[in-house]
C-alpha cells in the first residue's frame with residue numbers, strides 16, 4: 001500500500017492522499033481506527049482497524065534508537081555507482097522487512113528520486129531548509145516499494161546556506177529520529193566538507209569505488225581527508241596539535257603527507273593524553289569499502305590494496321565488504337528509470353548486492369543468508385509489479401517523421417508517445 005489512498009471520515013470522503021499524509025492525520029488526531037479506507041481490490045470501504053498496514057500507523061515509534069543505523073555512501077570520484085547502489089541496497093533491505101529511508105544527500109546533483117521512479121518530487125530538502133516544512137518527517141515521500149521512504153535532495157542548498165559542522169551533525173541527529181531501521185544517505189562525490197562531515201558523523205560510512213587507478217587513488221585520498229577532518233574536529237581548540245596536522249584552514253587538509261605513525265609519535269611528544277586521544281579517534285574510524293563495476297577477477301584485488309595502503313599509511317582498519325560486477329543490466333535499468341534490483345533481481349549486480357546486504361550489512365551466516373536472499377527476491381518480484389515502467393512516463397507529444405530530431409533519434413517511434421520527451425519533468429526547474 002502506498003500513495004493515493006481514499007479515506008472516509010465521518011461520512012466525508014477525502015483524498016487521494018499518501019501514507020505519509022495519512023500518518024499526519026493520525027498524529028493530529030483527525031483520523032481514527034474507526035474511520036475507513038477505500039480498498040480498490042475489494043471495491044469497498046473498510047475500517048482502518050481491519051487493515052494491518054494502517055493499524056501500524058497508530059503504533060508509537062516502533063524502532064528504538066539502538067536499532068537504527070545511518071549509513072552514508074561516499075566516494076572520491078563521481079559516477080562510480082553510489083546512487084544506483086544506494087537505491088538497490090535500500091530496496092533489498094526493505095524487501096527483508098526492514099523499515100528504510102533513502103536520503104539524497106548529493107546537494108550538487110540530486111538524482112536519487114529519479115532512480116526511484118519519482119520524476120517530480122512533491123517535497124525536497126529545500127522545503128526543510130527554507131522552513132516550509134518543520135520536520136524531516138514532513139518531507140518523507142512514499143515510494144513504489146513497501147517499507148521504503150525517500151527524502152529527495154535539492155540542488156543548490158549549499159548555495160543558500162553553507163552549513164556549519166554543527167548544523168550537519170544536527171541534521172544527522174534529526175535523521176536518526178526517523179522511524180526506520182536503516183537510513184541510507186547517498187552523498188555527493190569528492191572531498192568537499194559538505195560530503196566529508198556527513199561521512200564522518202554517521203554510524204557507518206561506505207566508500208564506493210570503481211577499480212580504475214584514478215578512482216582508487218581518489219577514494220584513498222577521500223578516506224585520508226575524512227580521517228584528518230575527524231582529528232581536526234577533535235583537536236579544534238588545541239593549536240599545537242592543529243599545527244602537527246598542518247591545518248591552518250580546513251582547505252589545507254589535503255596537503256598532509258606525514259604517515260600517521262609519525263604523527264602519533266609527534267603527538268606523544270606533546271603529551272601521552274593527546275596521543276591516546278588521537279589513537280582512539282583513528283581506531284574508531286572504520287570506513288567500509290565496496291568495489292563496483294568489476295570486469296575481471298584481477299580487479300577484485302584492488303579492494304585489498306586499498307585496505308593495505310590504509311593500514312600502512314593511515315593506520316586505519318578498512319572493512320572491504322566486497323564487490324559488485326560490471327553488469328549491462330545496471331546500465332539498462334538506469335535507462336528504464338528502474339533500480340537494477342527491480343529491473344532484474346537475478347542479474348549479477350543484483351546477486352552481488354543481495355550478498356552484501358545479507359552477509360555484510362545484516363551479518364547473517366551463509367545458510368540464513370541463502371534463505372533470506374530467496375525471500376528478498378520473491379518480495380522484490382512482487383514490488384516490481386507496482387514500480388512504474390519506462391513507458392508509464394508518457395509524454396503528450398506524439399512521435400512523428402516531421403520532428404526536427406527524427407533523423408538523429410534512436411527511437412523513431414512514429415505515431416506513439418515520444419520516448420525522449422517523457423523525461424521532460426526531469427528538466428523542469
Ligand SMILES: Nc1ncnc2c1ncn2[C@@H]1O[C@H](COP(=O)(O)OP(=O)(O)O)[C@@H](O)[C@H]1O
Nearest residue numbers: 078079080081082083084325326327330331334
Ligand atoms: N555495476 C555496474 N555495472 C554497470 N554499470 C554501472 C554499475 N554501477 C553503476 N553503473 C553505471 O554508472 C552510472 C553512474 O552511477 P551513479 O550511481 O549515478 O554514480 P554516482 O552516484 O557515484 O555518481 C550509472 O548510470 C550506471 O550506468
Ligand SMILES: [Mg+2]
Nearest residue numbers: 082083106186
Ligand atoms: Mg550520485
